[in-house]
Amino acid sequence: MAGNPRNGRPYRRLVAAVKALQDPCARCGQPIDPTLDARSPWSFTLDHVVPLSRGGSLLDPANARSMHRRCNSARGNRLTTAQPRASRRW
Template identity: 35%
Template sequence: MERLDRTGTHRAQFDKNRKKIYATQSVCGICGEPVDFHYKFPHPLSPTIDHIIPVAKGGHPSDIDNLQLAHFRCNRQKSDKLAKVVFVEDRDIGNNNLPLSCDWLAYKEERSL
């Protein structure tokens, strides 16, 4: 199946929003660490755009509210998973500040259908 943010009708808007995010954000939305824009793909710490709600789970492919800056490795580890919000000492932990120590390969998503 074709991804609309890569080749479809949302490509132009995705590119515009990617440039906005690269210009305005400097911290990985997944691990919370700074992103160094000197690294280039395929370096694990290179900057990339993460869909907060993955397109495979119904997330919008180009809406800026569904996009965040991420390290390449963090985005790959998260893959198409959704993060469950956890409350720790009055601090929200969600997609925007997930700990890097999470083992995404062993992660099992809870389904509430």
């Protein structure tokens, strides 16, 4: 396939479908304002549950979810979000 697959019609359709669901951010749980400029840290981005760098599918709807740009960047390519650490004091 020539060019970047993220610029292709199937990817744009997937992004539009996930955005239309208006789900809250999968990381922080807060609502995502669909009217924000794409450069805003609180704007919508498509997150892949299994990151592409770890073999996740670019176009599988089951691998796609809504996330704030800031939350997606903070998650990086980890498979899960950071869990709170238990206290060492027993």
